Each structure stands twice: as structure tokens, then as C-alpha cells.
Amino acid sequence: MTGTRTAVAVIFKLSSPNADLPLLLTDYHLVIQPNGGYDDPAAGIGTGPYKVEVNEPGVRHVSTKYDGYWNDDIGHVGSVEVIVMNDATARTSALQSGQVHIINRVEPRTVALLERVPGVVIESVPSKGHYVFIMHCNTAPFDNADLRMALKLAIDREQMVNQILMGHASVGNDFPISPSYALYPEGIEQRVYDPDQARHYFERSGHDGPILLRTSEVAFPGAVDAAQLYQQQAAAAGIQIQVQREPGDGYWTEVWNAQPFCASYWGGRPTQDSMYSTAYISGADWNDTRFFDEGFDKLILEARGELDEARRAELYREAALKVRDDGGLVLPMFNDFLDARREEVQGWVQDPNHETSNLRAATRVWLDQG
Amino acid sequence: MGGHPVIRLIAQRIALGILLLFAASLLIFLGTEILPGDVASSILGQAATPQALENLRNELGLNEPAYIRYFQWLGGVLTGDLGTALSNRMDIATSLWPRLKNTLFLATCAAIVAVPLAIILGLVAARYKNGLVDRTISGLALSATSLPEFFIGYVLMYFFAVYLGWLPSVSTVHEGMAFGDRLRAIALPATALTLVVLAHMMRMTRAAILNVMQSAYIETAELKGLSGSEIIRRHALPNAIAPIVNVVVLNLAYLVVGVVVIEVIFVYPGMGQYLVDHVARRDVPVVQAVGLIFAAVYIGLNLIADVISILANPRLRHRR
Numbered sequence: 001m002t003g004t005r006t007a008v009a010v011i012f013k014l015s016s017p018n019a020d021l022p023l024l025l026t027d028y029h030l031v032i033q034p035n036g037g038y039d040d041p042a043a044g045i046g047t048g049p050y051k052v053e054v055n056e057p058g059v060r061h062v063s064t065k066y067d068g069y070w071n072d073d074i075g076h077v078g079s080v081e082v083i084v085m086n087d088a089t090a091r092t093s094a095l096q097s098g099q100v101h102i103i104n105r106v107e108p109r110t111v112a113l114l115e116r117v118p119g120v121v122i123e124s125v126p127s128k129g130h131y132v133f134i135m136h137c138n139t140a141p142f143d144n145a146d147l148r149m150a151l152k153l154a155i156d157r158e159q160m161v162n163q164i165l166m167g168h169a170s171v172g173n174d175f176p177i178s179p180s181y182a183l184y185p186e187g188i189e190q191r192v193y194d195p196d197q198a199r200h201y202f203e204r205s206g207h208d209g210p211i212l213l214r215t216s217e218v219a220f221p222g223a224v225d226a227a228q229l230y231q232q233q234a235a236a237a238g239i240q241i242q243v244q245r246e247p248g249d250g251y252w253t254e255v256w257n258a259q260p261f262c263a264s265y266w267g268g269r270p271t272q273d274s275m276y277s278t279a280y281i282s283g284a285d286w287n288d289t290r291f292f293d294e295g296f297d298k299l300i301l302e303a304r305g306e307l308d309e310a311r312r313a314e315l316y317r318e319a320a321l322k323v324r325d326d327g328g329l330v331l332p333m334f335n336d337f338l339d340a341r342r343e344e345v346q347g348w349v350q351d352p353n354h355e356t357s358n359l360r361a362a363t364r365v366w367l368d369q370g
Numbered sequence: 371m372g373g374h375p376v377i378r379l380i381a382q383r384i385a386l387g388i389l390l391l392f393a394a395s396l397l398i399f400l401g402t403e404i405l406p407g408d409v410a411s412s413i414l415g416q417a418a419t420p421q422a423l424e425n426l427r428n429e430l431g432l433n434e435p436a437y438i439r440y441f442q443w444l445g446g447v448l449t450g451d452l453g454t455a456l457s458n459r460m461d462i463a464t465s466l467w468p469r470l471k472n473t474l475f476l477a478t479c480a481a482i483v484a485v486p487l488a489i490i491l492g493l494v495a496a497r498y499k500n501g502l503v504d505r506t507i508s509g510l511a512l513s514a515t516s517l518p519e520f521f522i523g524y525v526l527m528y529f530f531a532v533y534l535g536w537l538p539s540v541s542t543v544h545e546g547m548a549f550g551d552r553l554r555a556i557a558l559p560a561t562a563l564t565l566v567v568l569a570h571m572m573r574m575t576r577a578a579i580l581n582v583m584q585s586a587y588i589e590t591a592e593l594k595g596l597s598g599s600e601i602i603r604r605h606a607l608p609n610a611i612a613p614i615v616n617v618v619v620l621n622l623a624y625l626v627v628g629v630v631v632i633e634v635i636f637v638y639p640g641m642g643q644y645l646v647d648h649v650a651r652r653d654v655p656v657v658q659a660v661g662l663i664f665a666a667v668y669i670g671l672n673l674i675a676d677v678i679s680i681l682a683n684p685r686l687r688h689r690r
Contacts, residue, residue: 059639
């Protein structure tokens with residue numbers, strides 16, 4: 001293309017209908033590069049307002065404003081430096097001392113302390129990401145619907161949110177869709193902690209003896225503590241959970257998607273369809289709850305090609321109910337993204353899709369020099 | 371075999387050092403072999419399909435038997451090829467060199483402060499042994515050493531970076547940075563390292579001097595009327611030099627290979643941080659390369675310590 005802007009049409013040919021296509025195209029994995037990226041995909045030439053100056057993986061990345069960028073709405077600063085700091089305390093002190101303007105992944109345990117520091121603002125954003133305990137619906141003893149229901153009723157979601165994530169989360173309802181998704185199914189009754197009902201279902205399941213729950217530090221932040229808390233909550237319903245702590249190494253190959261009951265996490269997806277298609281339909285590789293339900297598969301397939309919004313919302317509502325009531329998912333909480341910034345950083349957009357304002361903080365913010 | 375006994379001794383030490391280095395390379399390789407978890411799956415993470423895993427294993431040569439991979443790796447190292455990092459496909463030797471320079475820079479700066487300081491404090495403590503000065507110096511140095519490194523690091527960070535705002539808490543350095551800025555950036559980690567190694571060298575200096583002070587010739591020196599400081603300077607120190615050099619070089623080795631924790635908390639782009647980042651990603655070629663360099667530095671510095679103590683010993687220096 002030359003300097004002039006001309007109208008260009010791009011045509012996508014799909015093998016089956018997909019009403020979500022425009023949303024899917026916003027996925028951050030998809031970038032536009034010269035010659036489709038075939039020349040040198042690692043050159044770092046994309047469509048953003050900054051150009052790469054320094055690229056030292058694991059140390060720092062520097063970019064400067066690209067002169068004459070077409071869109072004045074984004075890219076307000078002269079240069080951006082990203083420094084890799086794996087140590088949470090190092091990140092926090094760098095922000096406190098004003099050496100950096102923005103940090104990501106503030107620890108829930110220390111966020112209350114950081115909040116009190118003058119000049120620092122905490123950005124806690126409800127997200128699509130969620131922390132879960134997953135049961136294989138086709139493996140004993142979890143192939144018993146009463147036992148699954150007993151375990152869903154035996155978890156105190158409020159206490160999980162308050163004690164594991166210090167309130168920086170929202171309560172889940174055993175289906176993997178948070179209010180941040182388009183067409184969120186409204187009006188589904190919130191499942192609450194009910195030891196008596198849990199005991200009733202547990203007795204009806206006929207199961208006897210302890211239930212083995214595997215967990216690890218890598219499953220999600222606080223996953224070991226969460227498993228122990230779950231153990232105590234379930235004990236009040238007469239359900240004995242045996243917590244087994246697994247090494248972080250190899251957790252995603254040996255335990256997750258392999259063992260019948262374990263702790264895990266999911267990030268968000270752009271649409272409800274991509275969440276369900278990735279992990280809940282019968283044919284999905286990562287159907288980590290071994291949930292096989294033909295009726296459910298049909299609902300998802302129909303919703304994918306349905307252009308009538310009301311009808312789509314209805315289909316997704318039914319799908320959510322199926323996962324919530326029949327599935328193997330115990331979903332206590334949707335985690336917030338916890339970032340922190342200096343006061344002088346302006347223009348922060350609270351974005352539920354990814355941390356640090358959907359990873360776009362650098363193109364969205366500016367600095368108040370006053 | 372004739373030759374000067376000193377030369378023979380030194381040649382022996384060097385040969386032993388090379389042998390040790392080979393043994394270390396074998397240990398490092400075996401160590402990375404028995405790490406739990408599969409390299410391919412830790413690179414691809416939670417989102418790996420079986421086909422992608424199989425492709426990556428083939429590409430990395432993980433299906434070859436271990437001893438073949440060891441000799442391939444060793445052959446590469448001997449010809450200066452450290453391999454390619456699995457996580458970012460970059461040449462390890464190229465990424466490692468600036469990291470090694472950074473680590474050596476930090477270690478050198480810390481040593482320039484720590485070594486003279488430790489020896490002077492040791493001499494002062496020996497001169498006023500069991501007095502108030504000795505007790506104060508020893509007490510402070512020992513308590514600094516007893517604290518874990520990360521704690522010293524965090525305390526320094528809190529006071530000098532967060533509370534007082536005098537120095538940066540993040541020690542990121544890069545090519546083309548002015549020397550003064552570089553020094554300012556590493557002030558806190560260098561101080562932390564100094565505090566960590568100070569006591570060992572100081573106490574050994576003190577002990578070595580006091581040991582020599584028991585000798586008969588020191589008594590003679592006293593009887594001919596020399597002052598305490600004069601005796602230490604002219605008679606005790608030259609004869610105590612071997613153990614002091616030994617402990618100094620041992621601590622220099624620690625400054626290079628023991629900086630892992632300090633580098634991580636101060637975000638200093640040296641070898642230690644490089645190692646930690648890649649251990650977490652199961653990037654075995656990088657872990658092996660860094661491990662081998664650490665081993666070489668450690669063995670090399672110990673070799674130097676040996677040679678210096680041989681040379682400092684008059685009984686070995688002169689032909690019988």
C-alpha cells in the first residue's frame with residue numbers, strides 16, 4: 001500500500017456458519033504483518049503505534065513512537081520500556097519507589113498493603129479467567145451425578161473469594177461464563193454452600209470413604225490453600241476430601257486432564273462459543289471434565305450459526321444450565337486481574353479480557369506531568 | 371620427570387582441575403536428565419496436543435538415548451557451540467556472553483569493596499583481640515552473614531530505594547549505559563553481596579593472624595620493642611597470607627556463582643537470573659551451559675587459590 005488510504009475488502013470463507021467471527025478476529029494471537037508474516041514473523045513489525053528498539057528476551061523490551069501513525073486515539077507516550085521482573089516483591093518496590101509506572105500480577109495477599117502507599121493506584125478488574133476443581137464425569141466415583149452435586153454443594157464460594165483471593169474475585173456458579181461475556185445468561189440461580197443438602201446427595205450417591213483431590217502451587221495462585229479450605233468446608237457435610245499435593249513440574253501432563261479430580265484454571269476466551277468449544281463439547285481435546293452430552297453439543301453448534309440474538313442468548317442459557325447441573329465443574333470463583341499503577345498514569349481502561357488492560361496499557365495510557 | 375617441583379605441582383593441579391570439570395559436566399547432564407517432567411510438555415504448557423509434543427520431541431532430539439545426547443553436547447561445548455535455547459530459539463553463547471559480563475562486573479565491584487574491607491577489619495580485630503573493637507566488628511559482621519541474602523536484599527531495597535529514594539531498586543543494566551549509571555544501578559546488590567561475604571573473610575584473616583602471633587619469632591619481635599601494628603604488618607601478615615588468599619578466592623568464587631538470589635530480587639540481568647528463568651522453563655541446554663560455566667569459574671578460582679598458596683609457601687618455593 002502507498003500513502004493514500006483506499007477501501008479494502010477482506011473476504012472470509014467459512015466451512016460452517018459462525019456468528020462470532022468479528023469477535024474472534026480480535027484475538028491477540030492474530031496479527032497483521034507485511035506479506036502475511038511470511039518474511040520474518042519475529043521482526044516485530046505489526047500494526048501498533050510503537051516500533052521495536054530493543055528486544056532482549058527475559059530482560060527488557062523498548063519501543064518508541066512510530067512517527068505519523070494513522071490513529072491519534074492510541075499511542076500517547078514517546079517510548080515504552082517493559083522490564084521483566086519475576087519476583088513479586090521486586091515489582092512492588094519498583095512501583096513504590098517510582099522506578100516504574102505500571103506493574104502486573106500484584107499478589108492478592110499483599111494488595112491491601114500496597115493500596116495504602118501514597119501515589120499508587122490498584123486496578124482490580126473482574127475477568128473471564130476462573131479457578132476450578134474438575135471432576136471426570138465418566139470416571140468412578142465421579143460418574144455418579146449425586147456425588148458430583150454433593151461436591152458442588154459442599155464448597156463455600158464466598159469464603160474462597162474472601163480468604164484465598166482477599167475479595168479480589170467474584171463468586172462462580174459452576175458454569176465457565178462470567179458476566180464479562182456477551183450474552184451472559186441472566187437469572188440463573190446462584191448455587192450456595194449447603195452442607196445439609198450436600199450430605200443428603202452424598203448419602204444418596206452411596207459412595208463410601210474419602211475422595212482424592214489433587215492440587216499444586218501451579219494449578220492457580222493459592223490452589224493448595226484453596227484445596228485445604230475445600231476439605232474443611234466439605235467435612236461439615238460429612239464428605240471426607242483427601243488433599244494430595246502434586247509437584248508443579250509435570251502437573252499439566254501427569255495430573256490435569258489425566259487424573260479424575262484436580263485443581264486447575266482457565267483464562268478467558270473471546271466468546272462463549274470458543275470457551276465451550278475448547279473444553280466442554282464431546283470432541284474437544286481439552287474436555288477436562290470428560291463431559292459427553294449430545295444435547296449440549298447440539299446447543300453449542302446451533303448457537304454458533306444463530307444470528308438472532310435473543311435465540312442465541314436462550315441457547316447459551318440452556319448450555320450453561322446443563323454444565324452447571326450435570327457437568328463435572330466446581331467453579332468457586334472468577335479471579336480479578338490485579339495490576340497497579342502510579343497516580344500520574346492516566347487513561348487506564350478496565351478491560352476484562354486480559355491483564356494490564358488487555359495487554360494494551362502501553363497504547364492506551366498517558367502520563368500526567370502536573 | 372625433572373623440572374621445578376613448583377611447576378610440577380601446578381601442572382598436577384591444572385590436570386586435576388580439567389578432570390574435575392569433566393566430572394562436573396557429567397553430573398550436570400545427569401542432573402538435568404532426572405528432573406521430573408518432560409521438556410517438550412513444559413515448553414508447550416497446558417495447551418499442548420499430543421501431536422505437537424511428538425513433533426517437538428523429534429525436533430529436539432529427545433528420542434535419542436541419553437549417552438548419545440551427552441557426547442553430542444560435550445562435543446558442541448568443546449568446539450564453542452553451547453547450543454540453542456529451547457524457549458526462544460536464540461544462540462546460547464550469544465545470549466550468555468553479556469550476562470556473564472554483567473555477573474563478573476557485579477562480582478568485581480562487590481569484591482573491590484569487600485576484600486580490602488574484610489582484610490583491614492580482620493587485621494584491626496586481631497590487633498585489638500577480645501577488646502571492644504574486636505567484639506563490635508565480629509558481632510556486626512557475623513550478624514550480617516547470618517541473615518539470609520534475600521532478607522538483606524529486601525531490607526536494603528526498603529530503606530534506600532522505597533523509604534529514602536536514594537538508589538534504584540531495580541538494577542537493570544544494558545549495553546551503552548554510562549559507567550556512572552551502571553555503578554548507581556548495582557549499588558544495592560553489590561552492598562548486599564558485600565555484607566554476605568564479609569564475615570567469612572574477616573574472621574579467617576583474624577584467625578590466621580592470631581595463629582601466627584603464637585609463634586616464637588613474634589615473641590622475639592615483641593622483645594626487640596616493635597609495636598603491635600608493626601609486628602602484624604612486618605611479621606605476621608606475610609606469613610598468614612596463604613590461608614587469607616585461600617578464603618578470599620573462595621569468596622570471590624561465591625560472588626560469581628552464588629549471586630542467583632540477589633540477581634533475581636534486584637532484577638539484575640546476569641547469569642543467575644538467566645539460570646533461574648530457564649530452570650523454570652525446563653530449558654535444559656541453557657541450564658547445562660550456565661551450570662558448566664559456574665563449575666568452570668569455581669574450579670578455576672580454586673585452582674588459583676591452590677597455586678597462590680603453593681607460591682606463598684617458602685618450603686615449596688625453593689629447591690631442597
